[in-house]
Amino acid sequence: MGKILTMPFDGSKESATATTAPQDVSREDAATFDVLRKMREDILCCALKPDQRLRFGELRQRYGTSVGTLREALSHLVSEGLARTEAGRGFQVAPISLNDFLDLSELRVYLETRTLADAIRHGTDAWEAEIVSSYFLLSKLGKPSPDDPVSLKREWGKRHKRFHDSLVATCTSPWSLHFRSELFDQARRYHWLTMIHARSRRKNEHLELRDAVLARDVALACGLIEKHIRGTVEQAASEVPGLTLEMTKRKKA
Amino acid sequence: MGKILTMPFDGSKESATATTAPQDVSREDAATFDVLRKMREDILCCALKPDQRLRFGELRQRYGTSVGTLREALSHLVSEGLARTEAGRGFQVAPISLNDFLDLSELRVYLETRTLADAIRHGTDAWEAEIVSSYFLLSKLGKPSPDDPVSLKREWGKRHKRFHDSLVATCTSPWSLHFRSELFDQARRYHWLTMIHARSRRKNEHLELRDAVLARDVALACGLIEKHIRGTVEQAASEVPGLTLEMTKRKKA
DNA sequence: AGTCCCGAAAGTTTCGAAAATCCGTTTACA
DNA sequence: TGTAAACGGATTTTCGAAACTTTCGGGACT
Missing domain, CATH: 1.20.120.530 (GntR ligand-binding domain-like)
Structure with a gap:
């Protein structure tokens, strides 16, 4: 029952983790969820334009993550209707009309x-x-x-x-x-x-x-x-x- | 979106070793899509029971595929509402009531x-x-x-x-x-x-x-x-x- | 000129191992 | 005896590279 999960104290009172985003209060799914959210926002705001092809090379650089993680996020976006995927031709932003x-x-x-x-x-x-x-x-x-x-x-x-x-x-x-x-x-x-x-x-x-x-x-x-x-x-x-x-x-x- | 195509698929055959399927006319996404479909069917038919924990070890054996592919399929199922995922605790079949x-x-x-x-x-x-x-x-x-x-x-x-x-x-x-x-x-x-x-x-x-x-x-x-x-x-x-x-x-x- | 074939390049898909995390158990201490 | 930190095993998450597929362009043939 007791959800007190006390972290093994690391000494530093303020966890100054400079590496990743420090705003994690209740980190949902860490990397994957974060990339998904950013990507969704970018599609919604047309930073990634409709019909635009989503190449892994560019995306990997833009979001600073690996292919696997990107693939999972893209997969999510597809089933939300914000992206499309076809056969072996990769992903693209869903069209608008x-x-x-x-x-x-x-x-x-x-x-x-x-x-x-x-x-x-x-x-x-x-x-x-x-x-x-x-x-x-x-x-x-x-x-x-x-x-x-x-x-x-x-x-x-x-x-x-x-x-x-x-x-x-x-x-x-x-x-x-x-x-x-x-x-x-x-x-x-x-x-x-x-x-x-x-x-x-x-x-x-x-x-x-x-x-x-x-x-x-x-x-x-x-x-x-x-x-x-x-x-x-x-x-x-x-x-x-x-x-x-x-x-x-x-x-x- | 576009997975409403009701093709007359014969599916469900254990063609694990049948290397070259006869001239795939409609091969969707090969491995990932295949695993996703099988898994969805297994959840729908309660072969994977509600609330059941989905460990990668077992799943890898059951569907004969890698962790990454499984992850992508599970991710799909989550956004379809057939599975749940929480923090760093993996996936589980969505509950019913x-x-x-x-x-x-x-x-x-x-x-x-x-x-x-x-x-x-x-x-x-x-x-x-x-x-x-x-x-x-x-x-x-x-x-x-x-x-x-x-x-x-x-x-x-x-x-x-x-x-x-x-x-x-x-x-x-x-x-x-x-x-x-x-x-x-x-x-x-x-x-x-x-x-x-x-x-x-x-x-x-x-x-x-x-x-x-x-x-x-x-x-x-x-x-x-x-x-x-x-x-x-x-x-x-x-x-x-x-x-x-x-x-x-x-x-x- | 037009068409077809073949090889190289670009890009996508899959995989298994390394790193990070969680959970149950043991151990130390008051 | 009870509380809480430390340990160890199991599981999840992330990553980069290997394997495969598609696309593009040059060259030979009709």
């Missing part, structure tokens, strides 16, 4: 409303507190313009995700939450493109959403999030250049 | 009806032909009793999956199909338990379903599949011993 965005957004409407409704019904004080907190952090930044630096966009993306996650945190259906999370990540790729290109501003839908959720108004909150998702799609469709209905023209020079 | 079955079945009702309705609306002649064909193969076997040999149960499971896949094959939403497929595989674990333990017989719901789909009756077909899924849950809940609401009692012998 308006069709794909439309498809996944339709499913998102269902899963977000389903999880949100359930979360509201099972909401607790701690849940409300986290919503308030994460909204505060989100609003403090304000949606970045295309001209803002990448680091700001990344930070906003993180806070945006945290806010939406907090809304559905008390949902009682693990499977619904799981798929919602995967689809949300998928949508983030398109959100990133919108952030880069779109100049139009939408009104603060997050505030409305927060208040509706805190008021426990299921119908209103679900309606708002549906409008939120659909609005994002329309904005991307009209303002992101090159996001046509079919981006699958495999032009070979 | 009635709660889990109820949760995933509720989501299945939505995804199956959604994909089925869309598939019917976009049905083609080839789609109908495959439905007729796969139903024929399914009905030829008849649902196995608990006393039937494992090989028969496995074959029935394959044909059952192929039939249900054929129904939704023309659905136009890749994401819906993807999640439907994952949930269907999850449900197969519980179907297997039911096949092993349940002795009650249900009427031939597959025939009704087939005819409703071929008649392009969306409402009827969706109603039938909903009843089909819910009926399976009830049968499992009442006839599978040990499938209680909480199976998470961590009894250590």
